[in-house]
Amino acid sequence: MAPILELRSLRAFYGQSEVVHGIDVAVEEGGMTVLLGANGAGKTTTLRALCGMVRREGQILFAGKELHRRSTEEIASLGVGHVPEGRGTFVGLTVEENLRLGGYTKQRQLPEAVERMYGYFPILAQRRRQQAGALSGGEQQMLAIARALMMAPRLLVLDEPSFGLAPRVVESIFAIVERIRREEHVSVLLVEQNASLALELADHAYLIETGYVVASGSAKGLANDPQIRRSYLGY
Amino acid sequence: MHQFLQQIFSGLAAGSIYASLALALVMIYRATDLVNFAQGEMAMFSTYIAWTLVNAGLPFWLAFLITLAASFLGGMIIERVVIRPVENAPVLAAVVVTIGLLLIFNSVAGWIYSYTVQDFPSPFPDRPVFGALMTTRDLGVIGVTLLMLVLLFAFFRYTPIGLAMRAAAQNPASARLCGIRVGRMLAIGWGLAAMIGATAGVMVAPVLFLDPNMMGGVLIYAFAGALLGGITSPIGAVVGGLIVGVTENLVGTYLIASQLKLTVAFALIILVLVFRPNGLFGTAIVRRV
Numbered sequence: 001m002a003p004i005l006e007l008r009s010l011r012a013f014y015g016q017s018e019v020v021h022g023i024d025v026a027v028e029e030g031g032m033t034v035l036l037g038a039n040g041a042g043k044t045t046t047l048r049a050l051c052g053m054v055r056r057e058g059q060i061l062f063a064g065k066e067l068h069r070r071s072t073e074e075i076a077s078l079g080v081g082h083v084p085e086g087r088g089t090f091v092g093l094t095v096e097e098n099l100r101l102g103g104y105t106k107q108r109q110l111p112e113a114v115e116r117m118y119g120y121f122p123i124l125a126q127r128r129r130q131q132a133g134a135l136s137g138g139e140q141q142m143l144a145i146a147r148a149l150m151m152a153p154r155l156l157v158l159d160e161p162s163f164g165l166a167p168r169v170v171e172s173i174f175a176i177v178e179r180i181r182r183e184e185h186v187s188v189l190l191v192e193q194n195a196s197l198a199l200e201l202a203d204h205a206y207l208i209e210t211g212y213v214v215a216s217g218s219a220k221g222l223a224n225d226p227q228i229r230r231s232y233l234g235y
Numbered sequence: 236m237h238q239f240l241q242q243i244f245s246g247l248a249a250g251s252i253y254a255s256l257a258l259a260l261v262m263i264y265r266a267t268d269l270v271n272f273a274q275g276e277m278a279m280f281s282t283y284i285a286w287t288l289v290n291a292g293l294p295f296w297l298a299f300l301i302t303l304a305a306s307f308l309g310g311m312i313i314e315r316v317v318i319r320p321v322e323n324a325p326v327l328a329a330v331v332v333t334i335g336l337l338l339i340f341n342s343v344a345g346w347i348y349s350y351t352v353q354d355f356p357s358p359f360p361d362r363p364v365f366g367a368l369m370t371t372r373d374l375g376v377i378g379v380t381l382l383m384l385v386l387l388f389a390f391f392r393y394t395p396i397g398l399a400m401r402a403a404a405q406n407p408a409s410a411r412l413c414g415i416r417v418g419r420m421l422a423i424g425w426g427l428a429a430m431i432g433a434t435a436g437v438m439v440a441p442v443l444f445l446d447p448n449m450m451g452g453v454l455i456y457a458f459a460g461a462l463l464g465g466i467t468s469p470i471g472a473v474v475g476g477l478i479v480g481v482t483e484n485l486v487g488t489y490l491i492a493s494q495l496k497l498t499v500a501f502a503l504i505i506l507v508l509v510f511r512p513n514g515l516f517g518t519a520i521v522r523r524v
Contacts, residue, residue, distance in 0.1 A: 051412065076414035088409035090402050100395070101402045105414040107395055151414060 004029040004187045005050075005155055008059035012042070012049035019045045021211040022058065025189075026204070027155065032181060032188040034198040034219065036232055037208035043191040044085050046208070047159050050189075051075050051082050063154055077105040081153030081186075085160060087144040091133030095124055098132050098143055102150030109152070117146040120176055138169035145173070149180065156181075158190045162197070170194065174201060195232040199223040207232075240368050242488050243481055248373035249442075249456075250480020251380035255435040256450075256457035257464065257472035258384065259428035264466050266404040266424040267318070269329050273336035275454030277313070278432030279447060280340050281306040282440050283348050285433070286355060295358045299437055303430050310429025311422040318425070319418070344447040357441035376438045383434050384473060387427070391469075400424055452497055456483065459500040462507045465517020475515065479503065 003026040012020035020042040027033040035043045049056035052072040060067040067075050076082070081102075090098050099117055103110045118125035121142045127135060132143055141161055148156060158177070162170040178201060181188055192198035198219075199205055205222045207215040215222060222228050256274060263271045281302055288298035317336060321329045359375030391397035403410040403420035410417050435457075436450060443449050460479040464471025479500065487493040507514060 053408065053411075072411035073414050073416050076412055082412045084409065084412060088406065088412060090405050090409060092405050093398075093401065097398055097402075100398060101410070101413045101415070104395065104399055147413070 002029060003027055003061075004063055005189065006059070006061040007046070007050065008061070010046065010049060010056060010058035010060065012045045013055040013057075014045070019054075019211055020049060020056075023206075023208065023211070023213045025206055025213070025216075027187050027189050028203065030181075030185060030187055031204065032190060032202045033204040033206070034190045034192055034202035035206050035208055036192070036195050036198065036222075036228075039193075040210075041208045042211040043208055044159055047082065047084075047157055047189070047191060050157065051080060076151065079151070079154040080157060081148030081151055081155070082157040083141075083144045083148045083159060083161065085163075087140050089132045089135075089140050089144055089147075091131065093132060094129055095132055095135070095143055096128040098147050099124075099150055102147035105151055110150075113150050113152070117149060120149075120180060121146050138165050138173065141165060141169075141173055142176070145177065145180075149184065149186070152184075153186060156186050156188045158188060158192075160191055160193060162192060162194050170197070177201075195228075196223075199233075237368070238488075239485075242484050244369035245373055246481035246484030247477060248369070248376045248480070249439075249484060250460075250477035251377045252435045252439045252453065252476075253456040253460045253480050254473040254476025255380050255383065255431050255438075256453060257460035257476040258387070258469055259431040259435075260457060260461045261464075261466060261469050261472040262424055262428045262431075264461075265469075266400070266421055267322070267329075268326060269318075269333065270466075271336075271428070272330065272333040272454075273340060274428065274432055275450030275457070276337045276340035276344075276447075277306070277310070277429050278436035278453075279445075279450040280344055281309075281429065281433030282355070282436035282445055282449070283344055285437050286348075286353065286440070286445055289356060295356060299358075302433050302437065306429040306433035307426040310426040313429070314422045314425035319421075341447050348447070350447055353445040355437075355440035355445045372441070379438060380434065383431065387431070388469070396420075396423070452500075455497060455500045456480070459503045459507075461514075462504055463514055465514025467518055468514065468516035471514055471516030 005027040007023060007025040009022040009024060010020060011018055011022050023046065035046060037043050045054060048054045050060055052070060052075055062078065062080060065078060090101060099114050100110060103113050123139055124143055124146060132140065135143060161173055174197060180186065190198060190202060199222060202219040205219045206213050207228060215228065256278065259274050260271060263269060284305055285298050285302040288301055289295060317332060321332050357372055359372045361370055361372045364371055364374060391401060399415045400420045400423060403415055403417045407417045439453060456479050457476060460476030461472045463478060464475030483496050483499045486499050487496040
């Protein structure tokens, strides 16, 4: 299958300093790719570079289009739904307003899309009039994912959806992501600290250290690699 | 008692003008973390546009509508040309830019229209109503500003662009990820603020008479109103502006010479900053360092 997203020798910068040093990453159409690595390895920066939130060089091919020169808002409307680090919720707005903002570029399908999200995340339907800031961490993560899905993206970018959440909540969130991936035919690029869970769900994995890809391959292959098991899986 | 109520109502009329300008200040502050010191002079300039159109023989309300449209456009252009280059500059730099704008508008208006004080027509007749408690002119001013405020709140509450503007003000990075063009939202915000200011200017001009320094005092009252309501709260700006209008009028009538009324605004600003910096409706801004 052809990849929906290809990063080719992508470099990313914070100000003058280069943080990501020319990495190659691909996400298969309909697949799930995970980026693993320690804190500060450059995983989040890679995602931010993909969406034009930091200065970047190199090629970013998404669904046959070059994203390198495009702005964040353009990339979003082309079909990249990005759930950023820290969830990026509009905490002062209601749950429903957050969802409507997610569908900003798809105003016509808005009502159905909102209802579809309430189908995936019934808890959000109960909280629709509440301020997003009043939700629990898990509910906010669900809202962030639902908001990104509102634009009917072809690629869903998730930056550590498990961050700060109880294991049971994490499991339920990943179960829903898995279901959505099948039903909405959306590909997923995931950054995750919980390596064992991520490798279980993903088909491809990349291990990033200090801005370089140091290992890559099928998720199963990486899960069985003795060195990765020692460093990242802890057994 | 009758005089007391009269003063309250005429205070409300003045207050609705302060409330409008305060709201314009709050809108800009929320969107760009910036106090626009030029808001009053922009409004003054808009009022001159209306004055020119009326003098050219246009009916008042048509001139008013054209002025609103021109102000909206002008506000957007100012954001694009003058404010955007200092968007990421330290806040003090941006504040100095708005002070520069204040001086430029003031001088340009003086240059084009001279500093001579001009009569400005009121669209409302001046008759006492409700047993002489208020005049039709006050009623008209309150009516027009309230209508504008209601329309504005409806715009922010119920339209996709209004929602997108609130989102862009609250969390620009996330707004971009939703496909919202944050730069355009800021420009629209400046346009709307200029439009609100234009309404305030046109409504206050028949009372204060038109000259390039007309809005100086009004801007101070509007600041007091915005701070009293909490500089981050649109509702607060409106309530604060009305309170300032009534207070100023009552204090000027009963306590001090009306020439000293502006002191009330400054005293209020200082009191709010000392005792309740978040204002009545504002929220404390917590920054992690």
